[in-house]
Each structure stands twice: as structure tokens, then as C-alpha cells.
Amino acid sequence: MADIKGHAFHGLVEKHGIQSAERLAYIDFLLRFTGGLSRSDITNFFGLGDAAASKEISFYKAQKENNVDYDRVxxxxxxxxxxxxxxxxIDADTALGMLANGFNKTKLQHKPIIPYSRxxxxxxxxxxxxxxxxxxxISSKNIIKCHYMSGSSSNHGERTLVPTTIFFDGxxxxxxxxxxESNEFKCFNFSRLKEVEECPQDFANNNETIESDADWQLTTLVHLTLHPSLTDKKKAEIRQEYDLDIDQDEFVVSEKAALIYYLVWHWKIDTAxxxxxxxxYNFFLGNGNTLKHLKCMENVFR
Incomplete structure (x- = not known):
């Protein structure tokens, strides 16, 4: 597939009007990032009838006839x-945000409602x-073959992955x-990806789906205490930031086991x-002994 940029959204608006532009953009978005769409995707999102939804898909095909074909199977x-x-x-960051939070034409227009910067x-x-x-x-439960520049391994050779979900670590x-190759679930950073080859005829096995990812399915409690090395002033600041009571030193949060590593990193948690x-450190981990037995905690307790 050629890596060619599309039109700016405002150009579609000028040409077809805001309503048609939004529907064209939504169809294009689903095709590009999920691999396909059905008529019900259009009827459910825009509240259209079946005939109107079919008309919108046909209108898209008239714009880009080589983008889509109907799969009768x-x-x-x-x-x-x-x-x-x-x-x-559309840029990748915007696309991933909309895959996580829902399609939003405002994001395509790059016009925040109030002043915004990241x-x-x-x-x-x-x-x-x-x-x-x-x-x-992810959408089709297919595999990919890729090269990945790992920060923890010198092995940058080809990998065979079955992607299951996306997340933002902050x-x-x-x-x-x-x-x-390693017969286990792992987390990967999009920025470290190199060549990616899709394998649309090779599907995930039952043990490779998100439902079989025990560390992703397991939500565990994390017991945190304000770190004893902190000054009283710093403790007061952290209590305010994390919505703790004025004299509260301990609290508990729940997190997917597979993501605790990122929580430890970003919240500055002492795991010794x-x-x-x-x-x-901001916090001390109070229940480390109950978490160490999980395989996904190897990097947390290094």
C-alpha cells in the first residue's frame, strides 16, 4: 500500500459540505485503521437508514474506487x-486517540474549542x-511480521506478532x-516499529487472543504509601495532586497487571x-511481596 497523504479535511468540507465530508472521513478512517466496515457501522454512527448508509458507501467508492471492495464471505x-x-x-497520534475514544471530526479540523497545547x-x-x-x-485478529528496535534486547530481527490492543502509557x-517466537504476551512501543508486513490470511490462535492474556485480564490492587523520604511540604503537594485527605499517607489503586510497570515508572514508585x-520517589510499594510472583513483574522488581 502506498504511503500517500490524503486531502485535508477542510478541503472535503469545501467540496462536499460538512455532513458529507464527515461521512466520507468516517468511512475512510474505518477502512484504513480497522480494515473494513459494514453498512451497520454507518447506520449506528450517523443514525441513517439502510438505504442512506448504502448511498454513503457508494459515494465514497466513487471518490476512491480502488480503496474498497465488498467481501461476500x-x-x-x-x-x-x-x-x-x-x-x-490524518496523523497517527490523532488516529490512535480516536480509535481509543471514538471518531471525532473536530480532531480532523485541528480547531480546539478552547486554547490547547500538548x-x-x-x-x-x-x-x-x-x-x-x-x-x-487487531481488528481482524491477524498476525504481522515486523522488525522492532527493542530497548531491552539486542535482537532486532524479524518478529511474528499477534497484536491485541492499544494503550497510552502517559x-x-x-x-x-x-x-x-517467545510464546508470550508483551508490550510494544509504536515508535520502535520498523518494517511491518500484514498477513491477512494468518489468524490468531485461541491462546494468542486478548482473552487468553492472563496479565491483561488480571486487575490487581497496588498499595501505595507516601515515601518516607519526602518532606512534609512535598507530601502535602502530592496529597493535593492525588486527591488524598489532608493527613492521608496510604491509598490503594487497581491496575491491569500488565501495566503496573508503567504505573511504577510514571508515578515514581519505590519497589525495593x-x-x-x-x-x-513519590511512593513506596507496600504489597510488593504479593505481586512478585506474577511473571509480568520481572521488570518492575529488577
């Missing part, structure tokens, strides 16, 4: 990977073509996948057996 309109060219220009944007712009291959695989967009008094 799956009974849905599927992307034509080799010839697809995006109708609407701190700490990575200088590396995610490759929207690579991202779309991963998200299509800084970066990530995805979870079953890694066939005893608190490190010469540190800049």
Missing part, C-alpha cells in the same frame, strides 16, 4: 491493501502507515501483542523491599 466492505490511498489526511510531544512522528497495519491486525502510544531514603 465476510459480508462487509474490506480495504484493498495494495491500491488503497487515503482520502483524508507538552512533550516526541520529536519522532509515528509512521501512520505502520500504525494502521497494526490496528487493522507519554507514548503502545500496543500489546502475542510474540510467537525497604524504602530508599536517598531517592526522589
Amino acid at each position: 465476510l459480508r462487509r466492505n474490506g480495504i484493498l491493501r495494495e491500491t488503497y490511498q487515503p482520502l483524508v489526511d 507538552v512533550g510531544n516526541s520529536p519522532k512522528i509515528l509512521d501512520v502507515d505502520l500504525v494502521s497495519k497494526v490496528t487493522r491486525a 507519554i507514548s502510544w503502545m500496543f500489546r501483542a502475542f510474540h510467537r 523491599d525497604t524504602p530508599d531514603m536517598n531517592s526522589s
Whole structure:
């Protein structure tokens, strides 16, 4: 599939009007990032009847006839990977946000309702073509073959992954996948992806789906105490930030076991057996002994 930019959304609005532009953009979005759509996707999202939804899909095909074809077996309109060219220009960060939170034409217009800025944007712009291959695989439960620049391993060879879900760790967009070579589920950073090859005829096995990912399905309690190395002033600031009572030193949060590593990193949690008094931690982990038995905690307790 060629990595060619589409039109800016405002160009579609000028040409077809806001209503048609939004419907065209939605169809293009579903094709590109989920791999296909059915008529019910249009009827449910826009509240249209079946005939009107069919008309919208036909109108899209008239704009981009080489993007989509009807699959009579799956009974849905599927992307034509080799010839697809995006109708609407969209960056990977916006696309991932809408996959997580719902399609929003305002995001395509880049016009926030009130002044807005995002701190700490990575200088590396995610490759929207690579991202779309991963998200299509998630939607279709297919595998991908890719090269991944791991920060914890020198093995940068080809990997066979079964992507299952996306998540945002507070800084970066990530995805979870079953890694066939190691026979386990792992988390991957979109920014570390290199070449990605889709394998639309190779489907996930039962043990490779998100339902079989025990560490993703398990939500566990994390017992936290304000770190004893903190000054009274710093403790008061953290109580305010985390909505604790004025004299509260302990609290409990729940998190997916697979994501506790990121919680520890971003919240500055001390996971040692005893608190490190010469540190800049915010919290001390009080129930580390009950979490250590989980395999996904290996990086947490290094």
C-alpha cells in the first residue's frame, strides 16, 4: 500500500459540505485503521437508514474506487491493501486517540474549542502507515511480521506478532501483542516499529487472543504509601495532586497487571523491599511481596 497523504479535511468540507465530508472521513478512517466496515457501522454512527448508509458507501467508492471492495464471505466492505490511498489526511497520534475514544471530526479540523497545547510531544512522528497495519491486525485478529528496535534486547530481527490492543502509557502510544517466537504476551512501543508486513490470511490462535492474556485480564490492587523520604511540604503537594485527605499517607489503586510497570515508572514508585531514603520517589510499594510472583513483574522488581 502506498504511503500517500490524503486531502485535508477542510478541503472535503469545501467540496462536499460538512455532513458529507464527515461521512466520507468516517468511512475512510474505518477502512484504513480497522480494515473494513459494514453498512451497520454507518447506520449506528450517523443514525441513517439502510438505504442512506448504502448511498454513503457508494459515494465514497466513487471518490476512491480502488480503496474498497465488498467481501461476500465476510459480508462487509474490506480495504484493498495494495491500491488503497487515503482520502483524508490524518496523523497517527490523532488516529490512535480516536480509535481509543471514538471518531471525532473536530480532531480532523485541528480547531480546539478552547486554547490547547500538548507538552512533550516526541520529536519522532509515528509512521501512520505502520500504525494502521497494526490496528487493522487487531481488528481482524491477524498476525504481522515486523522488525522492532527493542530497548531491552539486542535482537532486532524479524518478529511474528499477534497484536491485541492499544494503550497510552502517559507519554507514548503502545500496543500489546502475542510474540510467537517467545510464546508470550508483551508490550510494544509504536515508535520502535520498523518494517511491518500484514498477513491477512494468518489468524490468531485461541491462546494468542486478548482473552487468553492472563496479565491483561488480571486487575490487581497496588498499595501505595507516601515515601518516607519526602518532606512534609512535598507530601502535602502530592496529597493535593492525588486527591488524598489532608493527613492521608496510604491509598490503594487497581491496575491491569500488565501495566503496573508503567504505573511504577510514571508515578515514581519505590519497589525495593525497604524504602530508599536517598531517592526522589513519590511512593513506596507496600504489597510488593504479593505481586512478585506474577511473571509480568520481572521488570518492575529488577
